[in-house]
Amino acid sequence: MTPRTRRRLLVMLQHIAIVLFILVMMVPIIWIALAAFKRHVDVYQLKLLFTPVLDNFSRVFAEPYNLGEKLFNSTVVAAVTVLLAIPVATAAAYAFSRFRLRAQTFLLAIILATQFVPAVVIVLPFFVMYRDLGLLDTLTGLIIVNLAIVMPFAIWMIKGFIDGIPIDTEEAALVDGSSRLQVIRNIVLPMAAPGLVTAGIFCFIIAWNEFLFALILTSKDAVTLPVGLALFKAEEGDLWNLMAAAGIIIMVPMFVLALIIRRHFVQGMTMGAVR
Amino acid sequence: MRDRTLKYLLVAPAVLVVAATAVWPLFESLRLSTYAGRLSRPDFPQAFVGADQYTWAFFEEPAFWNSVWVTGVYTVVTVVLTTAFALAFALLLAPGGRFRSGVQSLLILPFAMSPALIGVSFRFMFNPEFGLFDAVLTGIIPGIGDINWLADPVWSFWVLVAADVWGWIPFLTLVLIGGLASIPRETQEAAQVDGASGWRVFKDVTVPQLLPVLAVVIILKAIFSLKTFDLVFMLTNGGPGNATQTLSHYVYFNGFKYAEFGYASAVAWLMVIPMLVLTYFYARFVFDRR
Amino acid sequence: MASVSLNNVTKAWGSVKGVDDQSLHIADREFLVLLGPSGCGKTTTMRMIAGLEEPTSGDILIGDRRVNDELPKDRDVAMVFQNYGLYPHMTVRGNIAYPLKVRGTPTEEIGPRVEAAAEQVELTELLDRKPKALSGGQRQRVALARAIVRTPTVFLMDEPLSNLDAKLRVSMRAELKNLSHRLQVTTVYVTHDQIEAMTLADRVAVMQGGRIQQLGTPEAIYNDPETLFVASFIGSPAMNLVRGQLEAGALKVGERSIRLPDSLPVRDHADAVLGARPEDIDVVDAGQGHIDAEVFAVENTGDSVLITVRLGDQKLTSRGDRYLKRAIDERIGLKLNEDHLYLFDAVSEKRLRG
Numbered sequence: 001m002t003p004r005t006r007r008r009l010l011v012m013l014q015h016i017a018i019v020l021f022i023l024v025m026m027v028p029i030i031w032i033a034l035a036a037f038k039r040h041v042d043v044y045q046l047k048l049l050f051t052p053v054l055d056n057f058s059r060v061f062a063e064p065y066n067l068g069e070k071l072f073n074s075t076v077v078a079a080v081t082v083l084l085a086i087p088v089a090t091a092a093a094y095a096f097s098r099f100r101l102r103a104q105t106f107l108l109a110i111i112l113a114t115q116f117v118p119a120v121v122i123v124l125p126f127f128v129m130y131r132d133l134g135l136l137d138t139l140t141g142l143i144i145v146n147l148a149i150v151m152p153f154a155i156w157m158i159k160g161f162i163d164g165i166p167i168d169t170e171e172a173a174l175v176d177g178s179s180r181l182q183v184i185r186n187i188v189l190p191m192a193a194p195g196l197v198t199a200g201i202f203c204f205i206i207a208w209n210e211f212l213f214a215l216i217l218t219s220k221d222a223v224t225l226p227v228g229l230a231l232f233k234a235e236e237g238d239l240w241n242l243m244a245a246a247g248i249i250i251m252v253p254m255f256v257l258a259l260i261i262r263r264h265f266v267q268g269m270t271m272g273a274v275r
Numbered sequence: 276m277r278d279r280t281l282k283y284l285l286v287a288p289a290v291l292v293v294a295a296t297a298v299w300p301l302f303e304s305l306r307l308s309t310y311a312g313r314l315s316r317p318d319f320p321q322a323f324v325g326a327d328q329y330t331w332a333f334f335e336e337p338a339f340w341n342s343v344w345v346t347g348v349y350t351v352v353t354v355v356l357t358t359a360f361a362l363a364f365a366l367l368l369a370p371g372g373r374f375r376s377g378v379q380s381l382l383i384l385p386f387a388m389s390p391a392l393i394g395v396s397f398r399f400m401f402n403p404e405f406g407l408f409d410a411v412l413t414g415i416i417p418g419i420g421d422i423n424w425l426a427d428p429v430w431s432f433w434v435l436v437a438a439d440v441w442g443w444i445p446f447l448t449l450v451l452i453g454g455l456a457s458i459p460r461e462t463q464e465a466a467q468v469d470g471a472s473g474w475r476v477f478k479d480v481t482v483p484q485l486l487p488v489l490a491v492v493i494i495l496k497a498i499f500s501l502k503t504f505d506l507v508f509m510l511t512n513g514g515p516g517n518a519t520q521t522l523s524h525y526v527y528f529n530g531f532k533y534a535e536f537g538y539a540s541a542v543a544w545l546m547v548i549p550m551l552v553l554t555y556f557y558a559r560f561v562f563d564r565r
Numbered sequence: 566m567a568s569v570s571l572n573n574v575t576k577a578w579g580s581v582k583g584v585d586d587q588s589l590h591i592a593d594r595e596f597l598v599l600l601g602p603s604g605c606g607k608t609t610t611m612r613m614i615a616g617l618e619e620p621t622s623g624d625i626l627i628g629d630r631r632v633n634d635e636l637p638k639d640r641d642v643a644m645v646f647q648n649y650g651l652y653p654h655m656t657v658r659g660n661i662a663y664p665l666k667v668r669g670t671p672t673e674e675i676g677p678r679v680e681a682a683a684e685q686v687e688l689t690e691l692l693d694r695k696p697k698a699l700s701g702g703q704r705q706r707v708a709l710a711r712a713i714v715r716t717p718t719v720f721l722m723d724e725p726l727s728n729l730d731a732k733l734r735v736s737m738r739a740e741l742k743n744l745s746h747r748l749q750v751t752t753v754y755v756t757h758d759q760i761e762a763m764t765l766a767d768r769v770a771v772m773q774g775g776r777i778q779q780l781g782t783p784e785a786i787y788n789d790p791e792t793l794f795v796a797s798f799i800g801s802p803a804m805n806l807v808r809g810q811l812e813a814g815a816l817k818v819g820e821r822s823i824r825l826p827d828s829l830p831v832r833d834h835a836d837a838v839l840g841a842r843p844e845d846i847d848v849v850d851a852g853q854g855h856i857d858a859e860v861f862a863v864e865n866t867g868d869s870v871l872i873t874v875r876l877g878d879q880k881l882t883s884r885g886d887r888y889l890k891r892a893i894d895e896r897i898g899l900k901l902n903e904d905h906l907y908l909f910d911a912v913s914e915k916r917l918r919g
Binding site: 014015017018021022024025026027028029031032035043088089091092094095096099101105107108109110111112113114116117118119120121122123124125126127128129144145147148151152155180181205208209210211212215216226229230240243244247250251254255257258259262 | 278281282283285286288289290292293296297298299300301303304307364367368374375378380381382383384385386387388389390391392393395396397399400402405407441444445498501502504505508509522523526527530531536539540543544546547550551553554557558562
């Protein structure tokens with residue numbers, strides 16, 4: 001076998017391996033997606049071909065599941081968290097990027113470290129505090145907590161973007177007579193806008209999928225979608241087709257958002273350790 | 276306003292948020308752990324017991340050590356498996372071209388599923404009556420269909436591992452692809468011309484240059500594995516019994532099922548220590564590269 | 566026998582042809598330079614010789630062996646890459662030793678050979694450093710040492726000097742010339758710098774658009790260019806090219822007319838280009854040369870003075886004595902050296918030889 005033939009064979013084997021890999025990665029998602037459209041009886045019979053129904057979706061939005069409420073909660077919590085987090089993070093990110101603060105490395109390290117602290121450690125004091133303050137089962141409470149989670153990601157991602165903006169335009173504006181705040185408003189923000197949007201989407205995904213805090217800190221009014229899924233499990237036990245429908249509602253927006261920012265995913269998750 | 280004051284003003288809100296929502300609870304948690312706090316009782320927290328809960332966990336509570344063991348094995352196994360698979364797939368997908376780039380885009384999708392959702396999905400698929408994976412595996416290895424996956428202490432562990440590995444492979448693969456792309460092609464071509472076979476180029480030139488990224492991947496995955504809660508809760512809820520009760524789940528259980536807040540805080544704090552160690556190493560990579 | 570031959574070699578990606586049906590024979594121990602602008606196909610050609618790219622069609626031979634199907638490691642070539650391709654995690658010693666190590670040279674032999682190679686490029690003191698602790702020039706020498714440690718059949722060098730600063734480039738050129746003379750190995754050298762080509766080559770292949778436009782000694786390329794491209798690419802400042810109609814031995818440029826010597830091979834040609842190098846044009850008083858014009862610019866480069874005149878919307882530059890003095894807008898005469906004039910067809914860009 002000539003080296004050329006051997007090489008072609010190798011490439012073909014690689015393609016087969018890639019296809020297998022994709023199958024394994026995609027099949028669970030596809031299977032759940034299919035289940036969302038099945039009747040209960042089809043689920044039990046493991047049918048591949050079936051007549052799809054949309055009942056499941058209408059049922060999950062009705063009593064007693066009320067997914068619509070939970071969808072609303074998730075959206076509000078995620079959106080408000082992002083709306084609060086991004087400006088705060090941008091301010092800090094700009095300062096970290098353009099100024100040399102004396103405590104810079106220390107502060108950045110702290111911010112990095114909080115990202116890796118297990119949520120369970122933090123949730124206990126939060127629970128006690130919320131109970132005393134009456135913040136249990138409120139959207140406000142959830143927003144505060146989600147702020148804690150997304151802030152480190154937001155700061156790091158936005159700082160990364162601002163680092164990538166050449167400083168020349170700002171310096172020229174300063175020389176021309178702008179104040180620092182004007183420079184931020186007129187020059188930096190427009191240029192960093194794509195980065196801010198990306199960071200915002202990333203934080204939205206994190207807040208949307210957040211589970212532990214929502215589980216602990218809510219009971220009926222402020223329940224979000226992921227926890228809603230858990231409630232299915234407790235009450236209904238085995239209505240998988242309904243759970244799948246709920247799952248789709250949770251997943252699909254995230255798929256769309258993730259595809260939009262896919263190029264920056266790696267950088268965001270690793271906090272700049274890998275570009 | 277002068278730059279000097281402005282810069283502190285800019286940073287202040289973020290620092291405040293982080294301090295209030297992450298740093299303070301950390302210390303508050305430490306404080307709670309020194310009280311024998313049962314949340315359900317009105318005079319919470321109750322007596323100050325100092326380090327008693329810690330010693331109790333260490334020396335008298337087998338459930339604690341069970342969780343440590345479960346978490347430890349789980350972390351090692353998932354890190355090794357995920358890294359190995361991710362590396363293999365990264366090597367497969369790195370060369371580029373339209374087909375492979377398209378596949379890379381697909382990899383984002385599993386990652387956008389939260390661990391809770393993955394937990395539910397895998398529970399669904401390993402259901403002994405109508406689970407997809409159960410059916411497929413029975414088809415491949417007959418006789419295996421008798422296993423009630425999630426009711427068996429050993430198998431439920433492996434299903435948990437499978438779910439975790441499945442969920443994290445896409446992300447780690449993407450990271451490693453980025454790492455491979457950053458290796459200058461000339462170093463690999465130079466080795467080819469120097470006389471190295473494909474395997475030797477990989478061993479002598481590619482892997483040594485990939486080590487920093489590989490280290491980041493391993494540390495990151497280890498941290499995520501140690502923290503894991505969502506997946507466990509949705510997939511096995513720690514069971515059967517406490518066969519899959521990771522430390523996070525153990526803390527949750529004690530804190531919110533038994534309302535033993537003080538004890539739960541103590542265990543939670545014990546978790547912080549390996550985290551800090553790992554975070555230190557991780558920070559080295561983040562800051563060194565600047 | 567270490568000649569290198571390319572027979573009708575083409576490299577195409579889809580409909581884009583990087584190298585278009587080219588043939589080339591490099592003799593044993595010859596130093597051949599592939600010269601041309603970026604995208605002309607010179608690097609692709611070299612990579613095909615190395616085995617890093619596969620030709621779409623055609624044959625590549627090293628010695629008498631057809632090597633199309635051979636992997637780079639089996640072709641016994643050594644290559645210096647443009648960015649050096651040093652192994653960052655190995656010391657200089659490790660880098661230089663790697664080709665020997667990976668080919669199974671016995672350990673006792675590796676040490677002395679590495680030291681010998683290092684000595685040839687004056688790296689003996691840096692053997693234990695890592696590449697990131699070296700300057701650009703030092704890294705380049707490591708790449709060289711790694712290539713020569715093996716005494717390969719063919720040497721390939723891909724723009725090795727282009728990442729060095731100007732001064733270093735000049736001194737390294739001389740080093741390379743000396744080194745290649747001592748080593749006596751067939752060498753293929755890729756560059757876009759025509760001075761490197763002129764000074765280093767036994768023969769030069771000037772490439773453009775995937776094709777070799779001219780293959781010859783540096784003298785031939787310089788003094789007898791085949792095409793407009795070759796004529797303008799070689800020589801600095803570039804050859805003057807004046808476009809016009811050739812009628813009865815005179816070149817009409819707009820309203821002007823340049824009387825050309827009878828020794829030129831062609832006397833009539835509709836769309837012609839006249840070529841004359843700056844050093845082949847002398848500045849004389851108005852009326853005393855082949856053409857009169859007003860001075861457009863005067864540049865003193867230290868070792869000579871360049872005087873540019875305007876001819877309609879074209880310009881001519883002459884290189885003259887360093888003490889020459891003329892003023893802008895002054896009317897002067899230009900005298901062309903009759904032995905070094907060239908005529909090209911404006912459309913086909915080929916040299917007119919009558």
